[in-house]
């Protein structure tokens with residue numbers, strides 16, 4: 001059943017997110033009014049998901065709602081920010097009510113989990129495209145950036161990269177896996193868990209941070225470039241999930257951990273002198289992060305295996321002594 005735009009907003013989006021006292025005026029006027037506390041900086045990010053480009057066209061609507069917010073939560077996590085308010089620009093081929101209901105339910109669950117209010121948006125007709133703008137707060141001057149890391153510092157990643165890329169390949173029928181690993185990997189693509197609490201926890205420890213959305217090696221390279229150093233990653237140190245090891249041979253699993261996208265994990269640098277305190281305050285087992293390498297003088301990102309730098313090509317990599 002088709003609904004008018006106004007009815008759709010009223011029914012599914014007006015009370016979609018968390019209620020917050022700092023929303024002076026939410027959905028219903030021409031714009032929202034939000035109060036930024038003194039001593040805080042406003043942190044803003046936006047990301048768009050296009051059907052057939054950023055998710056398979058037939059993905060579960062609730063997963064699309066979840067991911068549209070998750071990708072932005074991940075950007076705020078990388079800044080060490082606490083998310084507060086979101087806007088939703090939704091372009092729909094037709095206002096199919098049950099599709100919108102499921103989409104809104106997926107979005108609402110993640111909004112509430114992170115105490116984010118949905119304060120506005122736009123609804124238009126066209127090819128399925130979802131844009132979320134996310135606003136958050138950070139104590140003045142404490143935001144994490146891609147720049148700031150120095151040679152000699154330790155490089156870490158959260159979670160087990162590569163899982164989401166394997167999940168997408170399974171979803172698209174490009175990869176096969178035993179059923180016991182299939183579900184876990186598909187869920188890592190469909191329902192990513194952005195590391196918001198870790199990002200906030202890293203303020204005061206990390207010298208630089210980036211979220212891993214386009215592949216760990218490339219994103220570590222972006223952090224290194226912004227910081228004016230080189231990233232050296234140990235192939236053997238890459239953390240792999242049991243599911244990824246079960247689905248692929250170890251070589252391919254490690255390659256996917258380096259190159260796969262859609263992880264929404266954090267890659268961050270910590271000065272050597274702060275690592276012991278980081279481990280004491282945010283125990284790695286509990287917080288789920290692993291040291292994968294070291295920052296060096298120079299530029300670029302490289303992967304070291306058995307003491308030599310791996311050379312990558314289209315057909316995989318060649319091992320040079």
Ligand code: ADP
Nearest residue numbers: 009013027028029030088090119120121122123
């Ligand atoms: P305008 O034409 O003034 O932009 P709209 O009719 O587009 O107003 O929107 C009415 C109200 O509903 C606004 O407060 C807007 O922010 C909100 N809104 C519109 N679409 C969405 C949506 N998909 N999710 C959340 N809020 C929305």
Ligand code: MG
Nearest residue numbers: 030121122123
């Ligand atoms: Mg509008």
